[in-house]
Each structure stands twice: as C-alpha cells, then as structure tokens.
Amino acid sequence: MTSLPLVFEAPRRALPPRHLADLDEAGRRAVVTELGLPAFRADQLSRHYFGRLESDPDAMTDVPAAIRDQLGGALLPRLLTEVRHLETDAGTTRKSLWRLHDGTLVESVLMRYPARKDRAERITVCVSSQAGCGMACPFCATGQGGLKRNLSTGEIVDQVAAAARAVARGEIGGGPGRLSNVVFMGMGEPLANYPRLVAALRRLIEPAPSGLGLSRRSITVSTVGLVPAIGRLADENLDVTLAVSLHAPDDELRDTLVPVNTRWKVAEVLAAADAYAARTGRRYSIEYAMIRAVNDQPWRADRLGELLSNRLAHVNLIPLNPTPGSEWDASPKDVEREFVRRLQGHGVAVTVRDTRGRDIDGACGQLAASG
C-alpha cells in the first residue's frame, strides 16, 4: 500500500487570539451577549482596559470572579509577552521586545522628552505595525529581514496600551506621567497593513470606554509612500499626522533607497501627501535620512527645497543610524548644517531628529527584534 503524501496539510497559521481592541463597541457587545451576559459587561471590560489601562481581568474587582473569567477568556487574552526591555537616557528611553502568541517578535520604543520653554513635556511611543517589513529599504535593519506577518489590530493597540500603562505607573524615568504621542515608525510599513492600522487608529482616538482617547494630531503614521493607501487614509477622516519617507528628491536615487519608488514616483507621492494635507489642513513631514555622500549633496538639498517650497510640508532630517552589515554612515555635521541652511533658504521648515535610543539599537531603522 502506498501512502499519500501529506500535501493536504498546508501549514496553517493560527490567528492571534481575539482581543477587545480588535472590535468596536457593537462587536464587543455581541461577543458578550453570545456568552449569555448583559451587554454592559462589555463596556465594563473596555473601561478596565482603555480607561484604567489594566490588562489583567482578575484586577476587575467590581465584577464577580466567574464573570471575570468568562470576559477575560473571550476578550482579554494576553497578546504581548515582554521578553526583555533595555533602557537608556536615565530610563527615559525604553525599548521593549515582545513575543506574540505564535512566537513572533516585535519591538516598540518609549521616549520621554522633557518640557522646554516653548513646548510641554512629550511622551511618545514608537510602535510596530508588522513583524518585519516587506519594503526592503537597504539602510533599514527591519527592511533587511523581510516581512514575517501583519500585526492584528489588538497587537498594535496593545503596544500603545502597554506604553500608556508603564508611563502612568511611573515605570519610566521621570516618574508617573501621561502618554501623549504615538508614532507608527517601528517595524513595518503601516499602510501595507491597512485595515488593521485604520481600526487601531480608531481605538487610539476614540474616548474611553471605546479607546485610549489620544488626540489625532499627536498620532503620526509614517509611510514609504503607498499612494493609493494615502488617498484612502485621507477619506477615513482620522486626521492623523502623515509622514512620508522621501530620502531623495530625485527618482533615480529614490528608486534605490526606497524600492517602492519604482512603482510610485516622487511626484506622485508628494501629490498624494498634498491631497492628504488639503483634506486635513495640516502639515505633513518629509523624512530624510542623511546618508554620507549618498543623498546629502548641496544640489540635492536645493532640489528638495524647490520641490517643497510651496507645499504644506516640513522636513525632518534623520542622521543615519548604523545597521548591521551596512557600509553607509551618517553625514558629517557640517554637511548636515549646509543641507539645513539650503532648505531654509527655500523657505522650508527643517528639524533634525535626535538619535534617541541608538545605544540600545532602538533608533530609527535599527529595530530587528532578534531574540
């Protein structure tokens, strides 16, 4: 007798367990009703999670233990398990490595910026939207590892909830505080995980008990420039801040630095960002990693300045952070200063991003989530 090859047993990937953050209010109530419980229990559970930032159902002491177990089992599974965290800057920068239900690893980075005379304190979490990334930008460690999988809405939101909890409980340097900003600049291309991203944004923005109640403008979605998705995002009325990773003003160089440019060119990406800004009435940022002798020439500064001079955009220069195996360096400071000067000469607002977390491989482009 010949045995059949086991071709029918295609490897099936278990989805992350369902979490209340995956659902809207009606969805949460439907699950609870199906358990035979009154719908208000769903609201109680989400107040617990979004309002009190509690992830342990047993801490819901205002609910009978048996019901707690039922609710927790159905809607509050543990999505993220901290493998370890690394801290620097006197505990005000903290990178967490999380293990997901299927063993996949992702990272998020929490950063506290003290108040300055012109600005209130900011506490920002940089979250991942995918495990790995499929965009293959050659200067980014995440891009070099390829895409493992999309994160679920719950897995994205729970990174923010965990950060908000750590901040509220004073687990980061500087004592208890309040999470103020979220940037989608961790692992992954957020717009390549579109439906999960948009649902996560809703959870972040909606007030408790449905969400974390963060302000729209304090949330930034950074993209390589997936043009159709930028258009769709504008229509969602979420009004979050958009950041576009440009890194070169000319298609010839951008084709190599941001490979998706071979599909959507600089002019198309900027037109999509303009349309987004027109909808929201808000400036977008152009991210530009300063790579020595690659994209930092004075003529490229001028070209970028000309491109942006009449746009609702500002430039955020990012000194290149080192990544394993890359022979590229950050631009020298005098080259960076000249680049800034030329952009400003075209009337373009410029900031230079700090290199927070570099010593713990927690800075832009360094997240690789190796166990």
Ligand code: SAH
């Ligand atoms: N996929 C999104 C989020 C990426 S991370 C995007 O591409 O926009 C946020 C920013 O860090 C992006 O602008 C990205 O290009 C940049 N970046 C990646 N690697 C970097 C590195 N080694 N040094 C500095 N910036 C880097």
